[in-house]
């Protein structure tokens with residue numbers, strides 16, 4: 001059975017290709033992080049190498065070896081697979097050496113299975129030389145070799161590489177679909193499944209990781225508490241917070257984007273509550289606090305905060321001074337009253 005949750009369009013297209021024996025030499029799976037690209041790629045690798053009559057069975061020796069990353073004909077290439085040296089760990093590109101090795105191995109016949117698969121995770125990280133080298137391999141397809149490139153943003157890949165691949169788009173799942181899969185397939189309790197389904201914004205992999213590892217939800221709670229504190233805080237505390245975020249921006253940019261996304265979710269929720277559409281909020285565990293806080297702000301104020309958050313994101317992407325952007329943002333947020341918001 002196909003393990004990937006949702007993505008029925010992509011799965012049925014791949015199933016049809018398998019039935020017709022019309023598998024492409026290269027695929028490009030496009031979709032946001034954690035939406036299921038790697039799971040689908042591994043499922044396709046299983047389907048092509050499965051020993052059962054209805055592939056992928058998930059239980060035969062081949063399927064199991066692929067699932068546990070032990071199959072010698074299925075390789076994952078990405079930033080994480082560059083090696084264990086200090087230099088490899090800090091790499092920001094998939095190097096030409098990594099692709100040369102792939103090129104060499106692609107010409108050898110499958111070792112234990114029927115097909116060789118090379119999964120290139122984060123294909124947007126291919127260096128220009130690596131992408132050119134890969135292009136040569138894609139232009140001269142070898143039998144029983146399939147390349148699967150995974151990316152969240154295919155516009156960062158050379159058009160020549162994209163044009164050699166069959167493109168499959170993986171879309172975020174509906175919250176209901178995530179909730180049902182978490183409860184029925186993983187036995188997650190209903191309230192937690194509902195919360196995770198909202199928080200993951202359609203990216204099932206994140207919801208599942210958070211269901212299995214409590215630290216992700218704990219971390220979110222801490223960040224969320226800080227947001228509540230800042231909304232009722234004075235200028236001095238807001239300055240300190242802005243400086244902290246700006247300091248992190250140079251080192252761990254991704255973390256600041258995550259925090260700004262939480263801010264955005266929070267104010268979007270306030271907007272939804274304000275207009276009487278509270279059932280659609282993301283932070284279902286903060287329902288009571290959101291209802292309280294929504295009374296402190298007018299609709300115009302809430303909309304203004306959302307648009308400042310969006311503009312701050314744009315300015316940061318355009319390399320504006322992060323400290324200045326974040327200070328202006330934090331000082332411009334209207335102050336909540338606090339008494340009712342206390343935990």
Ligand SMILES: [Zn+2]
Nearest residue numbers: 050057060063
């Ligand atoms: Zn199998």
